Amino acid sequence: MLNLVPNYVYIYQIRGFSYYQLDDFQRSIGDYTIAIRLDPNDKSPYNDRKLAYYQTGQYRLAIADFNQAIQLDPGYAFAFSRRGLAYDQLQDIDRDRLDTVD
Numbered sequence: 001m002l003n004l005v006p007n008y009v010y011i012y013q014i015r016g017f018s019y020y021q022l023d024d025f026q027r028s029i030g031d032y033t034i035a036i037r038l039d040p041n042d043k044s045p046y047n048d049r050k051l052a053y054y055q056t057g058q059y060r061l062a063i064a065d066f067n068q069a070i071q072l073d074p075g076y077a078f079a080f081s082r083r084g085l086a087y088d089q090l091q092d093i094d095r096d097r098l099d100t101v102d
Helices: 009-021 025-038 043-055 059-072 077-089 093-099
Strands: none
Touching: 009 025, 009 043, 025 043, 043 059, 043 077, 059 077
């Protein structure tokens, strides 16, 4: 299918999600990165890639994707709450408190 429509963003997102479900986070990140290159204004691949970064302990990269998703959709509450968890992993308590609600 990718050979037939190599620029179809959704295919990379689906395959990235499949890799994520198989705990193959590096391939997942790769496919989400391609999807982002094809459509940098879609928050979905940023959302998905940040979860894979988080699972691999790449919290700063996850935060960068959280920030991009928030920039694309300022009302995206899920991104704020998960970004707070990533800040917590980095022990950035002040920023964590800004993003999470007790």
